[in-house]
Amino acid sequence: MKKRKTIFSGAPRLLKVFARHRLGIVGLIALSAFIVIAVLAPVLVRFDPYTMDLEHAFVPAGSGGHLLGTDNFGRDTFSRLAYGARISLLIGIVVVTLAAVVGTILGLLSGYYGGWVDFTVMRLVEVFYSFPFLILVIAVMAILGPSIFNVMWVLGLVHWPSYARLVRGQVLSLRNIEFIQAAKTTGCSDSRIIFRHIMPNTITPIIVQATLGIPGAILSSAALGFLGFGVQQPTPEWGSMVNEGKDYILLNSDMILWPGLCIFLVVLSFNFIGDALRDTLDPRLSKQLK
Amino acid sequence: MFRKTFTVFVFVVLLLGGLTTIFAATPRSGGTLKVAASSLQSLQLYKTAANDITDSQSVIFDTLFILSKDDFKPIPSLAEGWTNPDPLTWVFSIKKGVLFHDDNPVFPKGTRREVTADDVVYSIEFMQKTSTAYTLGPITGVKALDRYTVEITTKTPQPFLVNDPNRLCRMCVIPKEAIDKLGEDGFAKYPIGSGAYKFKSFSPDSGLLLVKNAFYRLPVYLDAVEFVVIPDPLAQSIALQSGEIDVIKHLFNLEMADSFEKNPKFNVVKSGGGSYRGLGFNTTVEPYNNPAVRKALSMLLDIDTAYKAIIGDHGERAYGQVPPWVPFGYDTSLKDLWSYDPPQGLKILAANGFKDQDGDGFLDLNGKPFKIEIKTLAGSQVKALTILATQLREKGINASVLTQDTAVWADDLLKGNTTVFFDYSFAGTTGFHSLFHGSMIGAANTHFYNNPEVNKLLDEALTKVKFDELSSLWKKAQRLVFKDTVGIPLYFEYSYAVASKKVVDFVPPWGGLTLVSTENNVWLNK
């Protein structure tokens, strides 16, 4: 319990440091806006994202109450983007959580027990590192078929190795520290040592890594959507919306501009926040870069 | 008043101007025609039915006949003509003095190797032996009667042998020496035929260059023909606009047709043919094994609105499977089978156990959530299907469209891992037979529909060589199939080619691309 406290006890100070990062604040505001839109989508939008109005296809922004106009089926672009935000953010968070959980567990085991456990996990990490994963993901997605759940677990599965490596390194540096040794001699069980004493100390780098990992996951899932491996029609997903708009690029480029811009902005906000967070939580590095 | 007269005057001048450039101008020799292709991975014969491969081959090789651009009736090409001494025998006489290409690894420059009846016999046998994509049907014998006459005998009368764009029409005449010397793989890399253009170079999925065959029996105006591979339909349109290519043989994104029609720099050429687009049911699974449910679902679909939104005037509503361009079986009277009547449809569904029990706004079937997943492959129809799925959702049926990779879609359909699916056929002449005859279960009949009555009618049709007899049988069978709502015909999509204005006399391919023939002869205007 004591160890866990130290991370949050400095919170006010950390908040101050974070607040000094203007870009981090900008990112936080932008992301909050997206989250609000995603969560409140059902009450915010005037039009159902699925309802077609074939007589009012490609209505320009602002007319007929359509904030950003309509698409080729006359569906309201803003509504679709708002519902799309739910999907993109959800995928980003779930993928990273999944990867972090799997990676952390394997990293903890690998670092704590060493020996053949370590050897196996690290060889597995190498396999994943020695392969251009997007190709594997595309192959697997193509084979499994398009669905949000497939996107989530497949991307989660390829992102875990970086967490495992990170956590393993932390564990190795902690394993022989006094309080762990002390816990061992007082007869604490392995699981207690791992989850009570070691894991809390690895949380900070995992949070940083996860924040920096979300944009990557969102980009990958959007790319899959663009290639047609993401979600099923007519579910609004930003990547697949760009793909749909591609057919109309000569007639009306708005259909690709808006969803693409949304992906870009969300990813950018996460990157701003991630940078700020890293500087805040990792003062050694941030001092150097100042 | 003056303005009106003036407009008419300008119109007449333009019209005359246009006509003179088309009709008065004498064909000009020279130039390279650049044709867009979506995929050109191999030149191997008969391994895939992909348009681009067969189109390029039909320029390199001679076929016995081609299909007329107007009504798709067979017209002699390498053949001088043919006769049917009896319903089981076809006798083709071939033109004299036709030469295989020279100046290649098999025939050195100056070789005058004449095409003979033996070559035709060899080529037919080669096709029967190696073809996976096409079949000639039950042929019992092929033999050369003399140097210029070939006799084909069949087991049963074969009305489709010369009328179908995918049978004898696809048979390319090849020299035996070339296969012997180069092998099948080698021949695919250096095809040698007797067509209007001869092979020059090929880079898979990139480009194919063909040059003029100076010894061809008709004048060949173009110096060269180049197939430029551009997989994306949109990129093809852009390339045409920028002048990078001269022709799009198959315009896949129909929404571009209107903008090309408005542009004075291009000709949009409508093909006589097109494709059938429909919905199919797997008639062996619950609840689709119940004809009443199938019928009810068809009543919930406002098909007219859906197809018009996607293809506009570039197609027509289908009430049966046989399209207007097939010379037998097209039947507009089937219209009386279909109605858009949601209240009645919902009533039938309710009577068959459909009810929203969990309150999610979608109907459940016997207490379990009911979901329709329309399986399709990518293409323009996805948009039409998306509209239809949305219509179903609005009426309380949880429907969605699943776009699958071609191989998965085909496999799911073949193995019956389906409920409702995109029913596709490029509506070649035998499409109706293949999609609904009980003997085609395990191949194209993915409805698993086996109605003895229908089978009998279709079997009888196979023995008729005369179109009017055939036609009445097919119409009867069609009425039975759609009375059963085995599928829901949606629309026939026309097919278009777009060419730059300087391309004269281009005809959209049907059963192969013809550039030089008695029907048309393509040349480039300055």
Next chain:
Amino acid sequence: MGKYLARRILTTIPVLVGISFIVFALVSFAPGDSISLMLSNETVNVENVAKLKAELGLDRPWYVQYVSYIGKLVKGDMGRSVQFNRPVAEMIGEKIGNTFKLTIFSCLVSLCIAIPLGVLAAARRRSIFDYSATAIALVGVSMPSFYLGLLLILFFGLRMGWLPIRGLPTYDSTFLKQIRYLILPSITLGSSMAGILTRLTRATMIEALGQDFARTARAKGQSEMGVLFKHAFPNAFLPILTTFGMQFGSLLGGAVIIETIFSLPGLGMLAMNAVKFRDLPLIQGTVLVFAICFVAVMLIVDILYVFIDPRIRYD
């Protein structure tokens, strides 16, 4: 060194075998079948398709197929594509050059942007250069490549008509002409790597400039340029090289998307096509070649280490 290399190469073999096994099993159990696709064609010749299936050995259980595949692979035979009935090795050979052109050109583009920008940003902290470098880098890493590609097509290809937007010229193509075709795809593919490398160059250069040897050099009267390029840069180069090697993998993966957008007939397009048609030997072949390329690049990076930093020894 030789020993190290031998060990590295030997350890990659099980990795490659593992990858090929996973792919083989996945495709075998996954829905979809290239033979079904042939059968769904209404003009199909059913007997000849059955013959072909037997000829290619597709009627055997998947593990038997896998064993015979590996057996042939050892002898250098990658099998034949089901869809096209052509040798896989030949098909890959035709395409791999284009993918190399694209990836190498993209690497060049990203290095040419990243290194000068990163160095300049580090040398002139908090200047307009520094801020713009950071901005460009963040845009680079945050931009979805397919979106950037479409924007470039829309603007430079369609609105302005300055650059070709698809494919590579087939005939009579000079080197210069090919480069014109490669500009937009390479910028698209290289943008994210450029962003990552700019940030990294800036960070490592700042670190190097703050170290003792840089200060000593300055004290000795070495010019700022000299300090930057003679002292700081060589020290910053190693991490850049490492990241470059790691990023090459995502570059190869990205090539799949870029080749699709720009209709570039490369390995990525071939792989996508193979997946679409469940052409197992072709999927296997392309995936393996991708993996080999990636492993080879990592190996080259390792070897370069030794030449750049003589302190590193691999024995």
